[in-house]
Amino acid sequence: MRDADRHVSRSAFAYLFSEMVQYHTSRIRSAGELELKLHEVGQRVGAKTLELVTIREKLMKRESGVIEMLQFVSSTCWKSLFGKVADSLERSTDCGNEYMIHEFEPITNCFVSIPTDLGHLNCAAYIAGILAGMLDCAHFPAVVSAHAMPAPDRTASNTVFLICMLD
Amino acid sequence: SPTNHRTMPMLLIVGSREPLYEAEFSTGPQSKTEDTAHLNQFILHSAMDMVDDAAQSTNNMYLRIVDRFNDQNVFAFVTAGNIRFLLLHEGRNEEQVKAFFQEVYEAYVKLLMNPFYSYDTPICSTSFDQRIQAIARRYL
Numbered sequence: 001m002r003d004a005d006r007h008v009s010r011s012a013f014a015y016l017f018s019e020m021v022q023y024h025t026s027r028i029r030s031a032g033e034l035e036l037k038l039h040e041v042g043q044r045v046g047a048k049t050l051e052l053v054t055i056r057e058k059l060m061k062r063e064s065g066v067i068e069m070l071q072f073v074s075s076t077c078w079k080s081l082f083g084k085v086a087d088s089l090e091r092s093t094d095c096g097n098e099y100m101i102h103e104f105e106p107i108t109n110c111f112v113s114i115p116t117d118l119g120h121l122n123c124a125a126y127i128a129g130i131l132a133g134m135l136d137c138a139h140f141p142a143v144v145s146a147h148a149m150p151a152p153d154r155t156a157s158n159t160v161f162l163i164c165m166l167d
Numbered sequence: 168s169p170t171n172h173r174t175m176p177m178l179l180i181v182g183s184r185e186p187l188y189e190a191e192f193s194t195g196p197q198s199k200t201e202d203t204a205h206l207n208q209f210i211l212h213s214a215m216d217m218v219d220d221a222a223q224s225t226n227n228m229y230l231r232i233v234d235r236f237n238d239q240n241v242f243a244f245v246t247a248g249n250i251r252f253l254l255l256h257e258g259r260n261e262e263q264v265k266a267f268f269q270e271v272y273e274a275y276v277k278l279l280m281n282p283f284y285s286y287d288t289p290i291c292s293t294s295f296d297q298r299i300q301a302i303a304r305r306y307l
Contacts, residue, residue, distance in 0.1 A: 047248050047286040048279045054247035055276045060269070061226045062247050137248035137286065 007083065014111045021112070021123060031118040039129035046133020053080045062138070066099075066165060067091075069140050073131065074101050081130070082107060087158075101131070101161040106146075109159065122146045124159050131161060141166040174203060174239065176256040176307045178271070178299065179211045180290065183249065188290040192303040210234075211253050214241040218251055228272070229265045244268040246275070248286065256307060267306035274298045 024037040053076055054062075063069040074086035082103075092098035108123040124146035132144040142165045149158045180188035189208075214234040221230040222245045234241040242264045244252040252268055252275075278284055278295050 044285065051246060051248050051276050051279055055272060060228045062228060062245065064226050139249055 010107065010110075013107060017108060017123075017126070018111070025118075031121040034118065034121060035125040038123060038126040039132070042126040042129020042131075043133035043136070046130040046135075047137040049077060049081065049130060050134040050137060053077045056080070066140055069135065069138060070099055070101075070163070073134055077134065095164075097165045099163040099165070101163065102158060103127075103161070104158050106159050109148075122148055122159070124148075124161070128161055131163065135163070174207065174255075174257065176254060176258075176303065177207045177211065178303070179208075179253040179255075180275070181215065181251040181253065182287040184287075185289070187250070187288065188295075188299075190296065190299050190303070192300065192307055207255055210236045210239065211241065211255055214243070214253060215251075217241070218243040218245070218253065222249075222251075229268060231261050231265075232259075242268070244272065246272060250275070250287070258307070263306055267302060270302045270306070271299060274302065 020041065021034070021038070024034055024041075028034045028037060057076065063072050070089055074089040078084065078086045087102040087104055088100075090100045090102070092100065103124075106124045106127055108126050112123050114121050128144040128146040132142060135142045135144070142163050144161055144163050147160045147162060149160055176192045178188075178190045178192070179186055191204075191207075217233040218230065218241075221233045221243060228244055228246060230243040230245065232240045233243045239255055239257055240259060242254040242256060242261070244254075246252075252271055254264060254267070256264065258264070274295060278290065278292060279286060281292075284290070284292070
């Protein structure tokens with residue numbers, strides 16, 4: 001727990017993640033259900049991750065505002081989970097309760113190819129679940145979903161995590 | 168209540184719906200009746216509203232003394248995931264209790280890292296219990 005600098009290899013994560021996806025794939029009937037399962041697993045990881053990242057920061061403080069919490073998640077927590085801060089954090093101009101975190105090529109999608117019968121599946125639902133779990137246990141309940149935005153100049157697509165705060 | 172009884176300090180860990188863990192720390196020979204045990208639990212549970220009020224008013228995890236009952240103090244600590252630690256203790260040393268809570272927090276996060284323990288569920292681990300007893304012996 002103290003060893004914040006220990007990293008897990010990307011291939012180890014990719015292998016574990018692919019096993020997890022295959023495990024759930026054999027137990028569901030639609031792509032929507034698979035996303036829900038990944039989201040659910042992510043939520044359980046989220047609460048634990050938040051406490052771990054917080055105690056390593058040694059500040060002994062909690063976040064009180066939504067913006068501060070999202071900044072903590074998109075920078076400090078992101079750094080701990082993915083080795084980098086999120087590409088950007090934005091607030092929606094139409095709806096004051098909505099925020100977006102952009103991440104080009106999240107590690108859940110790097111090595112995944114979607115078969116045609118699971119057309120709209122986005123494995124980043126796992127990361128969306130982690131975000132939702134973190135926000136929920138910190139008393140900032142939100143609906144978090146992952147969306148793929150095709151980028152014309154890149155082969156992979158940009159992923160946007162849409163966060164709709166519930167209150 | 169009879170003042171020649173020394174009451175044992177008591178730690179309560181509370182989740183979103185229910186208490187998750189409870190421990191009493193004996194600090195030497197003393198007598199304890201059934202009434203004392205129930206009274207301590209009552210004192211801590213009735214302090215929960217004060218804990219929530221205090222948690223709203225500050226960003227700190229350590230909330231210091233949030234309530235008093237006779238000669239006993241209720242100290243509180245709230246984690247990032249809103250798990251509350253409550254300590255019932257006759258002592259008044261806020262810095263000592265802060266150090267106590269920080270070690271309890273560390274033990275709690277280590278427990279959380281166990282994949283077989285789910286967040287916000289009752290704690291049944293005997294090694295966690297032993298760790299907490301050892302921390303209490305050092306600080307209380």
